[in-house]
Amino acid sequence: MSFQAYRTGGPAKRIGVYIGLTIFVVWSIAPIVWLVLSSVLEQSALIAQPPDLSPSNFTRENFVAVLASASALGRGVLNSLIVSLFSTALALTLGAPAAYALARLSVPYSNVIGFIILATQMLPGIAIAIPLFLLISYLGLIDSVLTLGVVYLSFNLPIVIWILRGFFLSIPIGIEKAAAVDGAGPLRTLWYVVLPISIPPMGAAAVFAFIEAWNEFFFALILTRQSAQTVPLAIAQFAGQYQTVFGQMMAAAVISVAPVIVIATIFRDQIIRGFADGMMKG
Amino acid sequence: MTDIRLKEVSKKFGSFQVCHSIDLDIKAGEFITLLGSSGCGKTTTLNMVAGLEDSTSGDILIAGRRVNDLSPVERDVAMVFQNYALYPHMTVAQNIGFNLKMRGVPPAIIREKIQKLAASLELGHVLERFPAQLSGGQQQRVAIGRALVREPRIFLFDEPFSNLDASLRVKMRAEVNQLHVQQNVTSIFVTHDQEEAMSISDRIAVMYRGRVEQVGTPEEIYARPATRYVASFIGSPQIELLDGILEESNGATFVRAGQTVLPVSIGRSKFKVGRAVEFGVRPEHVRVGENGIEGRVQILQPIGPATHVKIDTAAGAFIASVPGFLRVKPGDAVNIEIQPSDLHVFDKETGLRL
Amino acid sequence: MATTFEKRRQNVGVLLLTPALIVIAAILGYPIVRSALLAFQDVKLRAGKLDQVWVGLGNFRRIFSDEGLQHAALNTLYFSVMEVILVVGIGLVLALLLNQPQGRGGFLKILLVIPWAIAPVANAVLWKWILSSNYGVLNGLLKSLGLIDNYQVWLGTPFSALNFLLLVDVWKSIPFVTLLLLAALQRVPVVLHRAAFMDGASSFQSFRHITLPAIKDAIGIAVILQTIWSLRVFDIVFVLTRGGPADGTVLLNFLAYRVTFNFLDIGYGAAIANVIFILTFALAISYLWLLKPKTTVGAE
Numbered sequence: 001m002s003f004q005a006y007r008t009g010g011p012a013k014r015i016g017v018y019i020g021l022t023i024f025v026v027w028s029i030a031p032i033v034w035l036v037l038s039s040v041l042e043q044s045a046l047i048a049q050p051p052d053l054s055p056s057n058f059t060r061e062n063f064v065a066v067l068a069s070a071s072a073l074g075r076g077v078l079n080s081l082i083v084s085l086f087s088t089a090l091a092l093t094l095g096a097p098a099a100y101a102l103a104r105l106s107v108p109y110s111n112v113i114g115f116i117i118l119a120t121q122m123l124p125g126i127a128i129a130i131p132l133f134l135l136i137s138y139l140g141l142i143d144s145v146l147t148l149g150v151v152y153l154s155f156n157l158p159i160v161i162w163i164l165r166g167f168f169l170s171i172p173i174g175i176e177k178a179a180a181v182d183g184a185g186p187l188r189t190l191w192y193v194v195l196p197i198s199i200p201p202m203g204a205a206a207v208f209a210f211i212e213a214w215n216e217f218f219f220a221l222i223l224t225r226q227s228a229q230t231v232p233l234a235i236a237q238f239a240g241q242y243q244t245v246f247g248q249m250m251a252a253a254v255i256s257v258a259p260v261i262v263i264a265t266i267f268r269d270q271i272i273r274g275f276a277d278g279m280m281k282g
Numbered sequence: 283m284t285d286i287r288l289k290e291v292s293k294k295f296g297s298f299q300v301c302h303s304i305d306l307d308i309k310a311g312e313f314i315t316l317l318g319s320s321g322c323g324k325t326t327t328l329n330m331v332a333g334l335e336d337s338t339s340g341d342i343l344i345a346g347r348r349v350n351d352l353s354p355v356e357r358d359v360a361m362v363f364q365n366y367a368l369y370p371h372m373t374v375a376q377n378i379g380f381n382l383k384m385r386g387v388p389p390a391i392i393r394e395k396i397q398k399l400a401a402s403l404e405l406g407h408v409l410e411r412f413p414a415q416l417s418g419g420q421q422q423r424v425a426i427g428r429a430l431v432r433e434p435r436i437f438l439f440d441e442p443f444s445n446l447d448a449s450l451r452v453k454m455r456a457e458v459n460q461l462h463v464q465q466n467v468t469s470i471f472v473t474h475d476q477e478e479a480m481s482i483s484d485r486i487a488v489m490y491r492g493r494v495e496q497v498g499t500p501e502e503i504y505a506r507p508a509t510r511y512v513a514s515f516i517g518s519p520q521i522e523l524l525d526g527i528l529e530e531s532n533g534a535t536f537v538r539a540g541q542t543v544l545p546v547s548i549g550r551s552k553f554k555v556g557r558a559v560e561f562g563v564r565p566e567h568v569r570v571g572e573n574g575i576e577g578r579v580q581i582l583q584p585i586g587p588a589t590h591v592k593i594d595t596a597a598g599a600f601i602a603s604v605p606g607f608l609r610v611k612p613g614d615a616v617n618i619e620i621q622p623s624d625l626h627v628f629d630k631e632t633g634l635r636l
Numbered sequence: 637m638a639t640t641f642e643k644r645r646q647n648v649g650v651l652l653l654t655p656a657l658i659v660i661a662a663i664l665g666y667p668i669v670r671s672a673l674l675a676f677q678d679v680k681l682r683a684g685k686l687d688q689v690w691v692g693l694g695n696f697r698r699i700f701s702d703e704g705l706q707h708a709a710l711n712t713l714y715f716s717v718m719e720v721i722l723v724v725g726i727g728l729v730l731a732l733l734l735n736q737p738q739g740r741g742g743f744l745k746i747l748l749v750i751p752w753a754i755a756p757v758a759n760a761v762l763w764k765w766i767l768s769s770n771y772g773v774l775n776g777l778l779k780s781l782g783l784i785d786n787y788q789v790w791l792g793t794p795f796s797a798l799n800f801l802l803l804v805d806v807w808k809s810i811p812f813v814t815l816l817l818l819a820a821l822q823r824v825p826v827v828l829h830r831a832a833f834m835d836g837a838s839s840f841q842s843f844r845h846i847t848l849p850a851i852k853d854a855i856g857i858a859v860i861l862q863t864i865w866s867l868r869v870f871d872i873v874f875v876l877t878r879g880g881p882a883d884g885t886v887l888l889n890f891l892a893y894r895v896t897f898n899f900l901d902i903g904y905g906a907a908i909a910n911v912i913f914i915l916t917f918a919l920a921i922s923y924l925w926l927l928k929p930k931t932t933v934g935a936e
Contacts, residue, residue: 006833008737013839020733021744028747031807034773035762047771098656105649106642113657120664122920124868126892127909128667130674130902134686135666154663157656174367177334182381182428183355186648192380196371215755217871222897232757232871239761239875246765253758264753265746272745275812276819336640351640 035257038250039063046247062251073252075227076234079145083230084213086149087156091209092202094153095160100190102161103168104176114165117158125218128154133222143225151219156209163208163274167201168194204274207267211260231256283310284345284435284468286331291340293326293492300326302492303340308470313462314497315471315479318489318515324472325440327489331470332438333357344436355384360429361438365445366421368413368428375400375409378427395431403427418446422454426461437462437469443478455482476516480504488512510560510633513626519590523562524598525630530555537561537627542575542597545622548636558630565590565603567624570610574619579610593618668913674906681900688903695907705908707883708891715802715887716866722806724858727813732843734814735821748811756808760875763804767791767876794884797877801885804872809865813858820854821847864916888912 008014037053038046045057067074102110132151141147171194179189195202217232224233235256238249264271286308293301301323308314316324329335331342333354341348349357360381369377378399379392400406403423413421422442429437439458443451459482462469473479479486480500488495488503488511496508507513513521526539528548535553536543539561546561570591577595584590589608593600593616600618610616627636675696678689699705733739751759766774769789778784791797824847832842870889873879879886879894886894889912896905 003830003833006839007829009839014738017733017736017738020729021739024730024733025744025747027807028751028811031762031766032750034766038765094656094659097652101649101651101653105645105652107646107649107653113653117660119917119920120660122864122913122916123664123668124889124892124909124912124916125870126889126896126905127671127913128664129893130896130906130909131667131670132663134670150659151663153659157659161656172365172367174363174365175369178361178363178367178369178428179380180334181332181354181359181361183353183384184380185353186645186652188384190652193369197369211753215753215757217755217757217874218893221874232755235755235757235761236871236875239764246768246771249761250765253761256758257754260753260755261750264749268745268749271749272815272819275815333641336642353641353644 035250035253038247039254040251041247043245043247062245062247063255065245066248066251066255072229072234072237073231073255076229076231077255079228080214080230080232082145083149083152083228084210086146087152087213088206088209090149091153091156091160092206095157095205096164096195096198096202097190098157099161099164100168100186100194103165104173105186114161117161121155121158129219129222132219136223142223143228145228148220148223148228148230149213151223152213152216155212159208159212160205163201163205164198167198171197200270201274203267204270207263207271208274211263214260215256285310286436286468286470287341287343287346288327288331289341289343291327291330291337291342293323293330293335294338300492301330301337304492304494306487306494306497308468310468311466313469313471313482313484315473315483315486316489317473317476317479317486319474321491322489323492324474324489328438328440328470328472331436332359332361355381357436358432358434359436359438360432360434361440362425362429362442364441366413366425366442368421368424370413373410373412374405374416374424377413377424378431381428381432399427399431403430418450419453422457426457430465434467437465437467439469439471439473441473444473444475451478458482477518480516488515490515506635507626508635510628513562513628517564519565519601519603521562521564521626522599522601523560523628524600526559526561526597528553528555528557528559537625539597542595544575544597544620544625546625546627547622548627552636559627559636560630560633561625561627563600563620563624563626565601567620568593568600568602569619570602570604570608570616571619572617574617577616577618579612579614579616582608582610582612584608591616671906672910674903675910676907677903679902679906681902686902691903695904696911698904699907699911704883704886705888705891708886708888711798711884711886712867712888715798715869716863718802719806719809719866720859720862722802723809723813723862724855726806727810727858728817728855730810730814731817731821734818748815751808751811754808756871757875759804759808760872763800763807763872764876767800791877792881794882797881797885801869801872801876804876805866805869809862813862816858816861817851817854820851824850860919860922863919867912867916 009017039062040058040060041053042057042059042061045053067077101107102114107113136142136147136151175193175197176189179193184192215232216230217236220228220230220233221236224230231252235249235252238244238252286306288304288306291301291304292299304323304327316327318324326335330337333349333352333356337350342350344357354361369380372380375396378396382392382395383389396409397406400409403426405420405423405427408416408420413424416424425442442458443454446454455478458471462482471479471483480503483500485497485499486503487497490511496503496512498506498508503512503516507516510523514523524539526537526544528546529536529538529543530553535546535548537546537559538544544561566588570593575595575597577593577600579591580594580599581592582589584607588603588605591602591604591608591610593602595618602618628634629636676690676692676694678691678694680687734744766772767790769775769787769792772787772790774790775784775787779787790800828846828850829842832846837845868889869887870893873885873887873890874893877885879890888908892905892908892912895901895908899905
């Protein structure tokens with residue numbers, strides 16, 4: 001038996017693998033498919049038993065209803081967009097130089113600092129939510145998208161620093177020595193040499209930060225009221241209604257999920273590599 | 283002209299002493315190699331001269347001026363790195379011109395200098411390519427070009443060839459050699475390859491455990507190694523060192539190893555009866571024939587121009603390098619002769635040459 | 637200006653690091669400290685102002701006698717343990733499947749990333765719909781397959797609701813752990829399996845003696861990470877059950893929220909939150925200890 005055959009295994013193993021993979025595909029994709037289907041079917045077709053899936057019942061009415069000007073979701077999308085982009089941009093701007101300082105600039109206690117930054121991610125949101133809530137209400141900054149964006153730095157900034165620090169450590173030091181000999185100080189080295197070659201991990205970090213911000217629910221729940229409501233909150237509202245129009249609830253969920261799926265699909269390789277690098281370099 | 287002086291330069295990492303009080307005088311225009319195995323402190327020393335690392339104590343002087351507090355660019359040094367360290371996201375032209383850009387040289391002049399340099403380095407047609415698209419040899423020349431374009435006072439080389447395959451290494455050594463002949467810039471070259479050091483240097487500084495064991499021309503280092511370490515490190519195949527005791531008899535000096543006694547020539551001041559020593563002889567100085575110490579052939583290694591033979595004797599094993607192909611088999615009885623002047627003797631304790 | 641090379645770099649480093657540190661100190665550091673302080677106080681909100689009374693360990697003592705909290709702790713224990721077992725167990729099986737020649741597909745990778753990417757809230761409402769007792773597709777499917785007679789109220793009894801919450805979060809969490817373990821599996825040098833093959837090992841033996849020890853660290857990391865994340869579950873409780881029925885799905889995290897923002901017992905809520913934090917932190921230490929370089933089979 002060749003090694004290749006050994007690895008592939010006998011017919012029993014091969015069938016087992018195929019069955020396993022099929023189950024995996026069905027189990028992963030079925031809920032998503034149902035999500036999308038539910039959002040484009042008329043309510044009447046949806047609640048029929050069994051649900052009537054014929055294409056004649058496909059409609060846009062759920063999306064229209066959900067995005068209508070009076071509804072919270074339209075504003076929610078705008079708010080979520082602002083919060084996520086703002087928070088991500090801020091995290092990158094503050095985090096990249098910080099990560100470089102920790103990785104390469106011999107800052108005293110850089111390992112301790114790195115550890116502390118990592119340790120903050122073990123905090124349950126509830127622990128810091130209370131004092132933040134008190135502080136922000138005291139400052140009168142409740143219900144503001146910008147405030148939320150800054151609060152989101154509490155998890156976005158450490159993520160960015162963690163990923164980028166790991167990457168910066170893996171850059172061959174010769175390149176930075178060459179820059180120093182060429183007359184570039186640390187800042188110019190960062191700008192002209194290090195950052196240009198760090199675009200992929202920065203992309204991964206940005207994707208993580210954006211997705212985390214876009215999906216965040218708890219702080220949004222506590223720190224916003226009406227005007228700064230984000231998409232997750234709007235969705236939760238749908239679920240809390242007495243008379244749930246399921247199609248609309250699903251449409252709202254699709255709106256939340258669609259951009260993220262698109263981004264995750266496009267950037268899946270960077271995301272996976274970001275996981276691996278970040279995990280293993282601790 | 284730029285000379286370099288290291289005065290009692292030391293470097294400590296935490297509690298670990300990397301370099302112990304290094305003293306080195308490098309003449310202007312000289313090509314000197316820091317040679318040693320990894321961990322001997324050669325790269326650290328180079329980094330300190332470059333200004334990439336601070337010394338813990340001691341002075342570094344370039345052209346008579348103390349430069350400890352100056353940055354690399356202020357010292358006017360250029361460096362060629364292991365793996366070249368070319369900027370992967372910049373074109374060849376940008377790579378070469380980067381240091382000029384950092385200095386604020388106007389773009390027009392940068393372009394002009396690059397053009398001229400590229401022509402002499404045969405890089406003219408790849409100026410707009412990226413490092414990943416170049417061959418090893420081309421990358422090498424870009425790295426050198428980057429260093430050359432600044433017209434520096436000092437050239438530093440940090441093991442630039444260690445990752446190349448054998449044939450490319452030989453070619454690159456020749457290029458560096460030629461470069462030095464042309465430009466005559468003071469250069470410090472770091473390597474662990476003794477053959478490399480021997481072939482391109484004016485002088486070699488052999489380093490071991492943070493200290494300079496010996497500084498000298500390749501010939502001096504080879505023919506008159508100052509310490510046991512230098513003798514073992516330089517020369518291929520490696521010299522075999524055997525234990526022995528100094529003796530005197532009828533006014534002549536000998537070294538005894540077991541039953542075997544060999545005549546040695548050691549200065550009166552260094553000679554002391556009963557002193558424990560290590561001695562050895564370079565393989566090419568071991569004459570295999572009919573006369574001399576009795577021995578038996580252990581291993582035979584013909585390499586073409588010569589044959590390396592390991593011969594067992596009562597005094598210990600000797601390695602002989604005999605021209606051509608030697609007609610013996612393992613187990614054969616042979617005799618070996620050694621001239622006293624070819625014998626290197628080192629004090630067993632201090633390792634110093636006697 | 638006699639700053640040396642390394643000193644100068646250090647100074648720039650401190651400069652670049654400080655803004656980020658200030659932000660972290662403000663958004664994380666200050667709240668942690670204040671939260672710890674609040675835990676030692678009895679805090680009530682009266683007419684828009686805070687009424688703070690120092691009670692020392694009073695809140696913490698209350699934790700030990702609070703039946704509701706003990707109930708929540710048991711729920712959380714069950715939930716976390718089950719989730720870790722299911723997620724890491726199934727994740728490992730899945731990773732092994734995907735490591736097979738047949739499993740190397742780009743499409744499959746997409747399927748792994750998607751559940752991680754969707755919002756927990758979105759996941760929650762999706763399953764709320766799937767599990768709906770009136771029109772949910774799970775009921776519809778099971779009935780049409782003849783497995784049940786009537787539509788079930790899956791979230792209707794405490795234990796059942798807890799288990800379905802588990803299902804919802806497990807569904808979302810498996811892919812990430814699978815990715816983690818798959819990465820570890822792919823780092824095992826194939827040459828080791830070749831050697832085992834030459835030594836006559838069966839597939840299973842090869843798995844047990846070569847693969848398993850090599851990914852031991854990754855499994856450990858997955859366990860710790862998943863435990864930490866299971867302690868932070870909130871969105872699905874809020875959306876699906878609000879802690880009901882009969883507080884059967886109240887997890888510690890949710891309890892802290894309810895105590896603070898519904899009952900406005902801010903000091904007590906802070907105490908609970910800090911207990912959760914300490915628990916999580918202890919687990920995090922184990923995580924980092926596991927990450928310390930150990931001799932693994934075959935270098936990276």
